Amino acid sequence: MKDKTCDTKPTFQQNFPYHNDHAIEQSEPYANNFDNDDELYNDWELDDYHLLTNWETAEHNGWRLPATKEPHYWCAQxxxxxxxxxxxxxxxxxxxxxxxxxxxxxxxxxxxxWEKWIGRQSNVATRKIERYSKKENISPIHIVLSVSNWDYELDYKQMKQKARKILNEIKIRGGSIIFHPFRFNKKIRCWYFSPHFHVVGFGFIPKGSLVDAYHQNGWFVKYLGVRKSVFATFYYLLSHCGIRHRTRATTWFGDLSYSKLEKEILPDFSKCPLCGRKLTEIYYKGWDPPIESNSFFEGFLDSEGWCVVITEKHIEPCNFEYAPTRELNNLLQSLEQAR
Ligand SMILES: [Zn+2]
Ligand SMILES: [Zn+2]
Ligand SMILES: [Zn+2]
Known part of the structure; x- marks a missing residue:
């Protein structure tokens, strides 16, 4: 049952928009003493987190942090x-x-x-958020839903279902959900299991609904404001999100779910921008390539020295090794004698 004594402010029938102070004010006392660990060091690069903490070994129910597995031999070639x-x-x-x-x-x-993955994911997500923002003339907001200790043993699907239920209660129309299984403890430089969901989405949170969500579900819901740089937010969130085999790191719900928003049509990078032919693998035959090594390039150059890579199907010759009949007879004889 809801504890009325905690809810000191009168409830209004009218819905206040999310940028109204009331909605934020109410969740802060709870959220401030709970979500601090998620703040990272300002002067650390991501590599420092990978090397100086338990980044590589942090694991819970198959969840890990990004960048923990060895690359293929051709990665970054x-x-x-x-x-x-x-x-x-x-x-x-x-x-x-x-x-x-x-x-x-x-x-x-x-x-x-892993950084290429983050860049690609953040780009796709940012474009999706921007398209909706422009279409509906509404700014994206950032919310954190911290799973109650009572629900730590729920499986991921059940946790996400509960998160969706709460998002519905606080009137979030749609957006993306990113799961963070771990928080970082600065004092002991340790990632520990503390599941929470980050949401970049759209909606007008009614006054008092964050406190109501806490009383009804036991989950702290923290409103982190309107996003200025959507790309930077996604980049930051994906840099330490939960990674698990066969589970998407970013999922979309409500108005931004997969079926509701029309698919983005991207230019086809596999074709020549001039004649539309499919690009083929080429190499430079010579000592002094006209492009600087180890750098990206896209453009038009003289054809001299450039050749097409020709790949042929390599079939291993099959060896059928027959023993001469005489040897075979000896073999059979010795087998017979051994019986
Ligand atoms: Zn790779
Ligand atoms: Zn987080
Ligand atoms: Zn062409």
Whole structure:
């Protein structure tokens, strides 16, 4: 039953918008003494967290932090793709199109590629949030829902269902949910299990609903305000989010769920921007390549020295080793004698 004595302020029928102080005021006393551990050091780079804490070994129910697994041998290798059909590139003086890029597995768990994964995910998420924000003329907000100690043993699916129920109660229309299984304790430089959900989304939180959500569900809900840089928020949240096999790190709900928002059509980077042919793998035959090594490049160059990589299917020759009949007879004889 709800403890009325804790709710000292009168409840209004009218809904206050999220930027009204009331909604924020009410959750702060609870949230301030609970969510502090999630603040990271200002002067530390992410690499410092990876090396100077229990980052690599922190684990709970299959959840880990990003960048804990060894890369493939080809992760971060430099590669060239291009279109050598200069005959169709007249507008660019008959030069060939070349893109120099780094190979990546884009796995969040890869120690080499995790930042590429974060960058890609943050870009997609930011564009999705921006499209909705412009369409509905509403600013995105950031909320943290901390799982009650009583619910620590729920499985992830049940935890997320409860988070969705609370988001419904506090009138969040939709957004993205990112799960953080761990918080960081600065004093002992340790990541420890403390599950919570971060939400970047849209809605007008009614006055008193955060306190109500606490009384009804036991979860602290903290409002962290309107987001200025959506990209930076996603980048930060994904940098220490929960990573688990076959589980998405970012999920979308409500008005921004997968079915409700039209799919973004991205330019096709696998094709030549001039003639539309599929780009093929190419290499430079010579000592002095015209592009600086270990750097990204995209543009038009003279065709001299550039060749297409030809890959052939390699079939291992099959060896059928027959023993000469004489040897086979000896073999059979010795087997017979041994019986
Ligand atoms: Zn990788
Ligand atoms: Zn967090
Ligand atoms: Zn082309």
């Amino acid at each position: 430099w590669n060239h793709k291009g279109c050598i059909h200069s005959e169709d590139h007249q507008t660019h003086d008959g030069k060939i199109f070349i893109r120099r890029y780094q190979l990546s597995c884009f796995r969040p768990a890869c120690k080499t590629c």
